[in-house]
Amino acid sequence: MLQRPVQILILATLLCTVSASKPHSKLTSCQEFTHGLTFNDSQAIGNWHLLHYRTEKGFGSGDPYCVEFTPVSDEERKELSERIGQYVENLKWESLTLKMRVPCAGQKTNRNRDYYLERLDGDGSYRTLQMPSPTAKLDLAEFHRYPMRLKIVEGQFLGMMDCHEKFVFLLGKQPADGTRLDDRLKKMIEIYWPEEHD
Numbered sequence: 001m002l003q004r005p006v007q008i009l010i011l012a013t014l015l016c017t018v019s020a021s022k023p024h025s026k027l028t029s030c031q032e033f034t035h036g037l038t039f040n041d042s043q044a045i046g047n048w049h050l051l052h053y054r055t056e057k058g059f060g061s062g063d064p065y066c067v068e069f070t071p072v073s074d075e076e077r078k079e080l081s082e083r084i085g086q087y088v089e090n091l092k093w094e095s096l097t098l099k100m101r102v103p104c105a106g107q108k109t110n111r112n113r114d115y116y117l118e119r120l121d122g123d124g125s126y127r128t129l130q131m132p133s134p135t136a137k138l139d140l141a142e143f144h145r146y147p148m149r150l151k152i153v154e155g156q157f158l159g160m161m162d163c164h165e166k167f168v169f170l171l172g173k174q175p176a177d178g179t180r181l182d183d184r185l186k187k188m189i190e191i192y193w194p195e196e197h198d
Contacts, residue, residue, distance in 0.1 A: 030147060030149060030161060030163035033124075033149045033151065033159075033161045033168075034123045034124035034125060034149045034150070034151045035123065036123070037123050037124060037151055038122055038123065039122065039123055039124030039150055039151055039152070040122075041071065041097045041098055041119065042071075043150075043152055043158075044069040044098060044150055044158060045069050045070065045071060045098075046068070046069060046173070047066050047067070047068050047104045047173070048066065048067045048068075048069070048158050048171035048172065048173065049065070049066050049067075049171060049172055049173070049174060049175040050065045050066070050067070050169060050170075050171060051157070051170045051171060051172045051185070052169070052170040052185075052189050065102070065103050066102075066103045066104035066106075066175070067100060067101070067102050067103070067104065067160075067171060068100070068101040068102075068103075068104040068105055069098050069099070069100055070098070070099045070101070071097065071098065071099075072096050072097055072098060072099050072116060076099075077093055077094070077096050080093075080096070080116070081093045084138065084143065087138050087139060087142065087143055088129065088143050088145075091118055091127075091129065091145075092118065095118045095119045095120070096116050096117070096118050096119075096129070097117065097118075097119045098116070098117040098119075098126070099114060099115070099116055099117070100114070100115040100116075100117060100128075101113070101114050101115075102115070113130065113131075114130075114131045115128045115129065115130050115131070116128070116129040116131070117129075117148070118145075120147075124149050124150040124151045125147070125149060126147070126148050126149070126150065127145050127146065127147050127148070128144070128145055128146050128147075128148055129143060129145055130143065130144045130145070131143075146162070146163065146164035147163040147164065148160065148161060148162055148163055148164075149161040149163065153170065153188070154188055156172070156173070157170055157171060157172050157188075158170075158171040158172075159171075170189065
């Protein structure tokens with residue numbers, strides 16, 4: 001998704017959209033978030049910590065939430081296809097390239113959620129496949145699939161847009177400590193995540 005961020009995060013996973021070039025012009029669409037960019041699955045691999053999401057004003061989240069991305073192996077893809085393939089429509093199994101766990105495996109919680117990401121294009125466009133709980137009765141309605149976008153920001157942060165919930169998240173390799181964001185990061189957020197103006 002992580003209680004609130006999980007629910008916002010496709011969970012699960014991005015209120016208003018991003019405008020990188022004109023901070024106070026009309027907000028961009030999900031398609032424009034990664035338009036013209038190149039994104040490789042390997043850029044997402046690892047643990048990313050929530051630094052900021054669209055509704056904040058100047059402070060780091062202070063939330064300990066962490067998102068873990070791992071590659072999907074051919075064996076895992078095959079096992080998934082055999083187990084749930086009949087319940088999932090219009091999915092290209094060979095394009096299922098990333099697994100997203102929220103929160104990261106090392107965090108103490110009983111609310112882990114697993115998502116598989118189907119790569120739609122090389123620009124960071126994905127569609128999620130949210131795994132239902134192990135006790136859920138499997139049918140088509142149990143597998144929620146939403147578009148999302150990933151991109152690298154400033155060469156070191158991961159921007160993630162949940163195109164279903166319309167939330168944008170900024171993730172970093174180090175957890176936020178809840179203190180005021182440094183000027184550089186705050187300025188970057190003002191550019192990529194502009195506040196709404198009347």
